[in-house]
Amino acid sequence: MNTEKPITPETSVREAILDTPFKDNLDRRNFNAKIFNLVILLATCLAMLILGLLLWRIGEQGLPWLNWNFITSFPSRMAARAGIFSALIGSACIIILTGIIAVVLGVSAAIYLEEMSAKNRINQLIELNIANLAGIPSLVYGMLGLAVFVRFLNFGRSIMAAACTLAIMILPVIIISSREALRTVPPSIRLAALALGATKWQTTWHHVLPAAMPGMLTGIILAISRALGEAAPLILVGGVTYIAFLPNSVYDSFTTLPIQIFNWAGRPQEEFQAIAAAGIIVLLGLVLFTNGIAILIRARLEDKNRW
Amino acid sequence: MPNDTAKVATAGSSLQDQALLKIRWSEIAVVRFLQVCAWISVLTTVSIVGILIVESSAFFAVISLGSFITGTDWSPLIEPRSFGVVPLIMGTVVVSVGACIIAVPIGLASAIYLAEYASLRVRRFLKPTIELLAGIPSVVFGYFAVTSVTPFLQWFLPSTEVFNAASAAIVLGFMVLPMVASLCDDAIRAAPRSVREGGFALAATKAEVSVDILLPASMSAIMASFILAFARAIGETMAVALAAGSTPNMTLNPLVSMQTMTGYIVQVAMGDIPHGTIEYQSIFAVAATLFGITLSLNLLSQMIVRRFARHWE
Amino acid sequence: MVIAAQDLTLAYGDKNIVKKVSLEVGPRTVTALIGPSGCGKSTLLRTFNRMNDFVPSFRLVDGKIMYRDLNVYSGDVDPVFIRRRVGMVFQKPNPFPSSIYKNITWGPSINGYTGDFDQLVESSLRRAALWDEVKDKLNSSGLALSGGQQQRLCIARAIAMDPDVILMDEPCSALDPASTARIEDLIGELRERYTILIVTHNMQQAARVSEHTAFMFQGELIEHAVTKQIFNAPKHKLTEDYIMGRFG
Numbered sequence A: 001m002n003t004e005k006p007i008t009p010e011t012s013v014r015e016a017i018l019d020t021p022f023k024d025n026l027d028r029r030n031f032n033a034k035i036f037n038l039v040i041l042l043a044t045c046l047a048m049l050i051l052g053l054l055l056w057r058i059g060e061q062g063l064p065w066l067n068w069n070f071i072t073s074f075p076s077r078m079a080a081r082a083g084i085f086s087a088l089i090g091s092a093c094i095i096i097l098t099g100i101i102a103v104v105l106g107v108s109a110a111i112y113l114e115e116m117s118a119k120n121r122i123n124q125l126i127e128l129n130i131a132n133l134a135g136i137p138s139l140v141y142g143m144l145g146l147a148v149f150v151r152f153l154n155f156g157r158s159i160m161a162a163a164c165t166l167a168i169m170i171l172p173v174i175i176i177s178s179r180e181a182l183r184t185v186p187p188s189i190r191l192a193a194l195a196l197g198a199t200k201w202q203t204t205w206h207h208v209l210p211a212a213m214p215g216m217l218t219g220i221i222l223a224i225s226r227a228l229g230e231a232a233p234l235i236l237v238g239g240v241t242y243i244a245f246l247p248n249s250v251y252d253s254f255t256t257l258p259i260q261i262f263n264w265a266g267r268p269q270e271e272f273q274a275i276a277a278a279g280i281i282v283l284l285g286l287v288l289f290t291n292g293i294a295i296l297i298r299a300r301l302e303d304k305n306r307w
Numbered sequence B: 001m002p003n004d005t006a007k008v009a010t011a012g013s014s015l016q017d018q019a020l021l022k023i024r025w026s027e028i029a030v031v032r033f034l035q036v037c038a039w040i041s042v043l044t045t046v047s048i049v050g051i052l053i054v055e056s057s058a059f060f061a062v063i064s065l066g067s068f069i070t071g072t073d074w075s076p077l078i079e080p081r082s083f084g085v086v087p088l089i090m091g092t093v094v095v096s097v098g099a100c101i102i103a104v105p106i107g108l109a110s111a112i113y114l115a116e117y118a119s120l121r122v123r124r125f126l127k128p129t130i131e132l133l134a135g136i137p138s139v140v141f142g143y144f145a146v147t148s149v150t151p152f153l154q155w156f157l158p159s160t161e162v163f164n165a166a167s168a169a170i171v172l173g174f175m176v177l178p179m180v181a182s183l184c185d186d187a188i189r190a191a192p193r194s195v196r197e198g199g200f201a202l203a204a205t206k207a208e209v210s211v212d213i214l215l216p217a218s219m220s221a222i223m224a225s226f227i228l229a230f231a232r233a234i235g236e237t238m239a240v241a242l243a244a245g246s247t248p249n250m251t252l253n254p255l256v257s258m259q260t261m262t263g264y265i266v267q268v269a270m271g272d273i274p275h276g277t278i279e280y281q282s283i284f285a286v287a288a289t290l291f292g293i294t295l296s297l298n299l300l301s302q303m304i305v306r307r308f309a310r311h312w313e
Numbered sequence C: 001m002v003i004a005a006q007d008l009t010l011a012y013g014d015k016n017i018v019k020k021v022s023l024e025v026g027p028r029t030v031t032a033l034i035g036p037s038g039c040g041k042s043t044l045l046r047t048f049n050r051m052n053d054f055v056p057s058f059r060l061v062d063g064k065i066m067y068r069d070l071n072v073y074s075g076d077v078d079p080v081f082i083r084r085r086v087g088m089v090f091q092k093p094n095p096f097p098s099s100i101y102k103n104i105t106w107g108p109s110i111n112g113y114t115g116d117f118d119q120l121v122e123s124s125l126r127r128a129a130l131w132d133e134v135k136d137k138l139n140s141s142g143l144a145l146s147g148g149q150q151q152r153l154c155i156a157r158a159i160a161m162d163p164d165v166i167l168m169d170e171p172c173s174a175l176d177p178a179s180t181a182r183i184e185d186l187i188g189e190l191r192e193r194y195t196i197l198i199v200t201h202n203m204q205q206a207a208r209v210s211e212h213t214a215f216m217f218q219g220e221l222i223e224h225a226v227t228k229q230i231f232n233a234p235k236h237k238l239t240e241d242y243i244m245g246r247f248g
Helices: A013-018 A026-065 A068-072 A085-116 A121-133 A138-152 A159-183 A187-195 A200-229 A232-237 A257-265 A270-304 B002-062 B065-070 B086-117 B120-135 B138-156 B165-190 B193-201 B206-217 B219-235 B238-243 B261-270 B278-308 C041-047 C079-085 C100-110 C117-127 C147-159 C177-190 C203-209 C227-232 C237-243
Strands: C003-012 C015-025 C030-034 C058-067 C086-089 C165-169 C195-199 C212-217 C220-226
Touching (some): A013 C079, A026 A270, A026 B120, A026 B138, A026 B165, A026 C079, A068 A085, A068 A270, A085 A121, A085 A200, A121 A159, A121 B278, A138 A232, A138 B002, A159 A200, A159 A232, A159 B002, A187 A200, A200 A257, A200 B002, A200 B120, A200 B138, A257 A270, A257 B238, A270 B120, A270 B138, B086 B120, B086 B165, B086 B261, B120 B165, B138 B165, B165 B219, B193 B206, B193 C147, B206 B219, B206 C100, B219 B261, B238 B261, B261 B278, C003 C041, C015 C041, C015 C058, C015 C212, C030 C041, C030 C203, C041 C195, C079 C086, C086 C147, C100 C117, C100 C147, C147 C177, C177 C195, C203 C227, C212 C227, C212 C237, C220 C227, C220 C237, C227 C237
Parallel strands (some): C015 C220, C030 C195, C086 C165, C165 C195
Antiparallel strands (some): C003 C015, C003 C058, C212 C220
16 A cells, blocks of 8 residues: 555556555455356256256156046056046146136235225235235145135035135235236326226226236236145045046035145055156146246246336 | 206206216225125134134143143054144254255355346246246155155165155255245345446455345345245145155154154045044144244244345435 | 557447547546546446446447556456456445445455455545544444445445546436535545546536546547646537537
């Protein structure tokens, strides 16, 4: 700092830094930076690697067992003859019902909270409550389903009870993501419609909702795909693993693909583990397909989400 | 005749009034319906809390709360029965801490990579792929744990049991990793460009800016994401039920079978349990414990975010 | 010459932002870069310490940036090394979200400072005319200071690195008149030690603080001369029009 030797404009850089009280540590620091870069890159790759490994292992174990018979057969005590037909139909029925219930309730609640309600204490309480509901383990929703839908409302261990349970479980997620989507709609659209004499609900229904739709759809599809893969709450609600008939009504007993897989995977025999893998391929196909759609919609949105 | 036109005129206007009135009524009805939907979430919370209290109070009428919380022997199905929840909590904590040991460093590192290092194109590919990992059902991870991770562990640690906490913790780690990565990514990206530039202008390398400036600056959100990941791991069920086994165990050794709280509930639910029996009530007592722990963790993370939130200008 | 641009052409993507600019800055002087917004003055400034490296579309099309005898953009030059010697103060005060003390010491500590840190903090803050205001709260957050104080903290942070050159990118544009006056006084004192290059859109400021002024317009350097001459007898019609406030 107290350089006595004058630094003239002609002083070279090397000379100019000679007297400064700084060590030349650039090589070491650049080396550290490279190591750091490598470490975080490897960490990111590790996540990818596990995903790849998982898919590869399951494909390897399950693909030989995956055929048309497997899809269209009922479960059996013999692995070679067992299939996922009833589980697939059960999953389909439950998911459709879940979707209808959760979307109607969730989108409505989101519209109320985002568009209709005043920002008062009570509504803040509801919001806080929803945020916390989203963090409750799925299993606890199963307890709720068991006590309320199976027993109190007397739906029994049925498709209806399962669908209601799953719908309540994904409700917070749908409300939160729908509200986010509604928030991206610029206020000018609302003001324009209101200025034309539309009521709040007309404005929402005709203008805000269509504008928010793609964003909502992403959240809804992701939530439903989560419900599709969920097994824990349904085991509590009473999913059984051996069903050799198709449901006649929503009050029939049920099984689903994840429950069937859980049952097979838990058995010690290798053949059952293998057909579990085959079932997983079907389940993953459905889940990743729906997830993929949602991610695609979102990517599209992010690209052109400029108002 | 003039009289008639007057009548027509009034009739017309009253028609309009009725139409307006109709819109009003339907509007009010719709808003009421929406309001009811919003309140369902409150009803859900109330029901959950109510059910857990009612059913577990029946349990605690038989088993004392003290012996439940401090008891170190959990054998609810075999005589002589004993309902000490500590082994289940122990199993849960071992598995969840193990999951966080994997998810936290890897998730944070990928978040730094995504936020600071990845080009836009790489990011566009990586982010959805990590999200796919989050979309894989729990039961699939459980299967992967049993058929791939456990054999791998047994290969170099032969003392590993068929069902063990370690393999459950490993798959659980990768299940919650996307959440850690995504939340930390958001937090790091929230720091404004000007702060990064301030660092670079002081002759810092990119790594130094990331570690010394951006990480401390977003520390509260990062801590909150760790807590959330821990809470998620505690509540996770199917993978753990498949991989960790169903032997309640008072141990810290992750290579042996351990039962978690969620694992116990599923085990009981898989068998047909008659309503009103002590087993039936015991799963509600365990669920109440689970609920209490995860709710506290969630509230804690919210508090951290709110208290220490950095409001970038 | 301490820093210089030689025949410099810079671009974002395909758009040339700076065109064939040559500019030499001598030691221990204050040089102001003025011109209407979008004329490329900030882009030019940010090439002297390679801060443009972080803009993906940035390209050095042609020409050179020299720091003393070093070609700043040559492949074997580490930008970190350049920034060690060429400091920068930004448009908006950007203290790190940590204590005042840490704000000052962080840069020197990672760069291998061998002296006493307490002394460094005091002398830097004194030179930035901030010591008296913050000496009792060195451990409180830099973000808790007022805007003007934050900017002086950022200047102190740059000084602590013992730089050769300080680049200032409209350092007063986010500040109130009183804080601006303090920073301008400060620049007057700093010129005795450092070579300062300051971008400003405020012509009075340029007239007050600088010895040399360079006027840029649409990416080209129109005129570069002693400040008095630029303001009293500009050679170029465009400069005159800009100085007289006819555009910009």
